[in-house]
Amino acid sequence: MLKSFVRAVDAFNLFVGRVTSYAMIPLFLVVCYEVFMRKLFNMPTVWAFEVTIYLYGFNYMMAMAATHCLDRHVRIDVITLQLPPKAQLVLRLITHWLVFVPFVGALLWAGTAYAAKSWANWEHSWSAWKPPLYPYKTVIPVSLALLFLQGFANFVREWYQLKGEKI
Amino acid sequence: MSPETLAVVMFFTLFVGLLLGHPLAFTLGLLGVVFGVIGWGGSTDAVLALLANRAYGVMEEYVLVAVPLFIMMAQVLDASGIAERLFETMHIVMGRLRGGLGIAVIIACTIFSATAGVVGATVVSIGLLAIPALLRAGYNIPLIAGCITAGGTLGILIPPSIMLVVYGSLSQISVGWLYAAAFGPGFLLSALYIAYIVILCLIKPEYGPAETSGAHSGAEKAVMFAKSIVPPIILVLIVLGSIVAGIATPTEAAGMGVLGAVIMTLGYGKFSWKMMKDACWSTTITTSMIMTLFLGGNAFQAVFMGLGGGDAISNFMLGTKLPPIALLFVMMGIVFFLGCFLDWLGILLIVIPIFTPVSQELGFNGLWFATLICVNLQMAFLTPPFGYSIFYLKGISPPEITIYHIYKGVVPFVTLQWIGLILCIFIPEIILWAPARFFGPSVLG
Numbered sequence: 001m002l003k004s005f006v007r008a009v010d011a012f013n014l015f016v017g018r019v020t021s022y023a024m025i026p027l028f029l030v031v032c033y034e035v036f037m038r039k040l041f042n043m044p045t046v047w048a049f050e051v052t053i054y055l056y057g058f059n060y061m062m063a064m065a066a067t068h069c070l071d072r073h074v075r076i077d078v079i080t081l082q083l084p085p086k087a088q089l090v091l092r093l094i095t096h097w098l099v100f101v102p103f104v105g106a107l108l109w110a111g112t113a114y115a116a117k118s119w120a121n122w123e124h125s126w127s128a129w130k131p132p133l134y135p136y137k138t139v140i141p142v143s144l145a146l147l148f149l150q151g152f153a154n155f156v157r158e159w160y161q162l163k164g165e166k167i
Numbered sequence: 168m169s170p171e172t173l174a175v176v177m178f179f180t181l182f183v184g185l186l187l188g189h190p191l192a193f194t195l196g197l198l199g200v201v202f203g204v205i206g207w208g209g210s211t212d213a214v215l216a217l218l219a220n221r222a223y224g225v226m227e228e229y230v231l232v233a234v235p236l237f238i239m240m241a242q243v244l245d246a247s248g249i250a251e252r253l254f255e256t257m258h259i260v261m262g263r264l265r266g267g268l269g270i271a272v273i274i275a276c277t278i279f280s281a282t283a284g285v286v287g288a289t290v291v292s293i294g295l296l297a298i299p300a301l302l303r304a305g306y307n308i309p310l311i312a313g314c315i316t317a318g319g320t321l322g323i324l325i326p327p328s329i330m331l332v333v334y335g336s337l338s339q340i341s342v343g344w345l346y347a348a349a350f351g352p353g354f355l356l357s358a359l360y361i362a363y364i365v366i367l368c369l370i371k372p373e374y375g376p377a378e379t380s381g382a383h384s385g386a387e388k389a390v391m392f393a394k395s396i397v398p399p400i401i402l403v404l405i406v407l408g409s410i411v412a413g414i415a416t417p418t419e420a421a422g423m424g425v426l427g428a429v430i431m432t433l434g435y436g437k438f439s440w441k442m443m444k445d446a447c448w449s450t451t452i453t454t455s456m457i458m459t460l461f462l463g464g465n466a467f468q469a470v471f472m473g474l475g476g477g478d479a480i481s482n483f484m485l486g487t488k489l490p491p492i493a494l495l496f497v498m499m500g501i502v503f504f505l506g507c508f509l510d511w512l513g514i515l516l517i518v519i520p521i522f523t524p525v526s527q528e529l530g531f532n533g534l535w536f537a538t539l540i541c542v543n544l545q546m547a548f549l550t551p552p553f554g555y556s557i558f559y560l561k562g563i564s565p566p567e568i569t570i571y572h573i574y575k576g577v578v579p580f581v582t583l584q585w586i587g588l589i590l591c592i593f594i595p596e597i598i599l600w601a602p603a604r605f606f607g608p609s610v611l612g
Contacts, residue, residue, distance in 0.1 A: 017448075017451065017452070017455075018448065020451065021444075021447040021448045021450070021451035021452075022444070022447055023451075024235065024239055024446075024447040024450055024451060025443065025447065027232075027235070027236070027422075028236055028239065028422045028425040028426060029426075030422075031232075031236065031418060031419055031421075031422025031423075032422050032423055032425075032426050034419070035415065035419050035422065035423060039414070049229070052229070052232055052418070053226070053227055053229060053232065056226075056231070056232040056235060057226035057227070059235065059451055059454065059455075060235065060451065060454045060455045060457075060458040060459075061226065061455075061458075063451045063452060063454075063455040064455050064458075064459050066451075066452065066455070067452050067455040067456050067459065068190075070452065072452055072453075072455075072456050073190035073191070073192055073193075073456055073459055073460075074190060074191050074192070074456060074460060074510055074513075075188050075189060075190045075191060076185045076186070076188060076191060076508060076509065076553055077188040078508075078552035078553050079186050079188065080186070080187070080188030081188075088188075091187060091188060092188075092189075095187050095188070095189035096189075098189075099184070099187070099189045099193050099194055099197050100189065100190075100193050102197055102200065102201075103193045103196040103197035103200060103463070104193065106200050106215060106218065107196065107218055107219075107222065107462075107466075109215060110215035110216065110218045110219040110222075111219050111222065113215070113216075113219065114216075114219035114220075114223065136226075137223065139226075140219070140222055140223065140226075
């Protein structure tokens with residue numbers, strides 16, 4: 001049961017990461033489009049600047065969970081790698097509750113309040129284009145919730161590893 | 168406990184936290200939350216609001232959009248096979264010289280660095296070709312390891328470097344200025360590496376034997392040279408030229424750079440949708456790693472500065488009444504020391520807000536000081552126990568290259584980087600000549 005939960009979270013977050021990674025293609029195309037329109041035709045768009053920002057933020061925020069799934073967040077493990085494998089696992093399990101849960105939890109809480117306020121005020125950007133800001137701000141709690149979930153999945157995986165079982 | 172004492176405690180807790188081996192982003196962030204709550208008298212709401220604001224601040228920072236775009240450009244160029252072509256050409260041109268293959272590695276890395284803003288792509292793609300070639304020629308193993316790691320690390324210094332983009336966004340210095348300033352030191356280091364290899368192989372010919380096989384005519388060499396070097400140079404001129412000339416922002420230039428790189432893959436017949444998807448994927452994971460660190464580091468930094476930690480350290484440093492040059496060396500020493508254990512972004516996030524006011528008090532030129540920090544941070548890639556270039560090289564090395572060969576190999580190159588850094592300190596024109604030329608005397612103010 002728990003094992004299939006972990007597998008499902010992994011698969012889901014890697015899928016989300018895959019899909020959001022394709023945001024890179026419209027990102028560079030929009031930047032180039034704006035350059036051509038402004039420099040060659042002298043017809044700057046009103047939307048390119050903000051669309052660029054949204055694609056960039058969406059791309060890396062939504063991939064935080066996939067990055068955590070692949071264990072690609074930088075850790076300084078030169079010292080802990082000297083410990084026996086069991087001790088390393090125990091340390092990982094402890095630091096998950098000691099560091100990851102309080103910080104990501106706090107940020108998730110803060111991000112939810114932040115996005116909720118934007119929805120409540122029906123907040124729009126100040127630019128000439130005036131796009132709504134609440135969908136973009138909602139990316140913060142959604143991506144952090146996925147990251148939090150991935151952290152829990154990693155915790156369960158390592159818990160099983162400690163018992164000598166692979167997921 | 169006074170806020171300053173709290174900030175000092177926070178700094179030391181950071182070192183304990185680092186040793187636990189948990190991802191740096193979350194460790195930094197948690198310390199920000201905890202010390203923020205203590206420091207602001209238990210007001211959780213204020214700290215949480217600050218966190219959310221900072222997180223959103225990174226999400227709407229236009230300059231930082233250049234980071235994923237430059238990473239993407241490097242990934243696509245990597246897939247175009249340009250690094251391999253550069254090395255193959257240099258191999259054929261220089262191989263029959265004593266130490267020539269080592270020089271070929273440095274030149275290929277230097278040119279590729281001018282198109283790529285990251286280190287990983289350079290070390291891996293040039294290393295994969297160069298290691299077997301140099302081993303076959305009978306090169307000294309530590310020398311092989313040293314020149315690939317040091318040459319590849321130039322990618323983070325020679326523009327378009329993502330480190331300079333991040334520096335620009337954290338301080339108030341224009342990225343265009345930083346790019347212009349980093350050229351001098353980048354080429355200086357490259358020249359120092361080449362000089363070292365030449366001299367070493369003159370004294371000890373067995374370290375870098377000349378190749379005897381594979382003679383090519385002068386005309387063949389010229390054609391290969393033109394085919395592999397002209398396209399990347401055009402790309403560099405367009406991307407960097409437009410930034411330095413002030414026509415395009417770094418973000419716009421980076422977007423155009425991706426387009427240029429895609430066109431190059433089409434030209435070399437290497438384009439495929441799978442290649443694009445893979446480039447998107449590895450770019451996204453790398454960007455996400457960098458930006459998550461930003462998120463945590465920002466929380467740490469905001470609280471540390473809010474508690475007056477920056478003032479405490481700068482007052483302490485200025486209070487020692489040491490001459491400015493001695494304090495400069497102290498700061499460089501601290502950055503070097505941190506570089507043994509932390510990665511470049513972690514160091515920048517901690518060090519910039521603390522050292523920038525000190526350097527201003529001491530009357531240093533801001534652009535010069537920023538570039539010195541960036542030259543220094545290259546060593547963070549090479550200094551054991553924690554150095555990315557070491558890990559990248561180890562990841563692609565055959566078993567006969569051990570981690571001890573690599574450690575031994577980086578020592579002379581780190582020494583050369585110190586020499587380069589000291590030259591930049593005593594001859595500021597190495598850094599300031601190009602920006603003064605392009606942007607006028609205002610950069611010297």
